[in-house]
Amino acid sequence: MEPPRILLAEDETIIRLDLKEILERAGFDVCAEARDGEEAVELAERELPDLAILDVKMPRLDGIEAARRILERRPIPIVMLTAYGHD
Numbered sequence: 001m002e003p004p005r006i007l008l009a010e011d012e013t014i015i016r017l018d019l020k021e022i023l024e025r026a027g028f029d030v031c032a033e034a035r036d037g038e039e040a041v042e043l044a045e046r047e048l049p050d051l052a053i054l055d056v057k058m059p060r061l062d063g064i065e066a067a068r069r070i071l072e073r074r075p076i077p078i079v080m081l082t083a084y085g086h087d
Helices: 013-025 037-047 063-073
Strands: 005-009 029-034 051-055 078-081
Touching (some): 005 013, 005 037, 037 051, 037 063, 051 063, 063 078
Parallel strands (some): 005 051, 051 078
């Protein structure tokens, strides 16, 4: 059985690389990496991942809007990440 293919979108390079390493050590296939929301939408169409992990705050297109666009074209599970918090 093939491991799940994951699209990882995070604008901070070091965080994206750390997440990729963690996911791959856990047995997942990170099939695509995006630096912003626009790239995430494009890669979701081209690479056909089983799951997307998106940062909420990204340049050009935020993760929430990217998730909406991905889901319109291909309904897959999406996990949203953020380092920001407020009440």
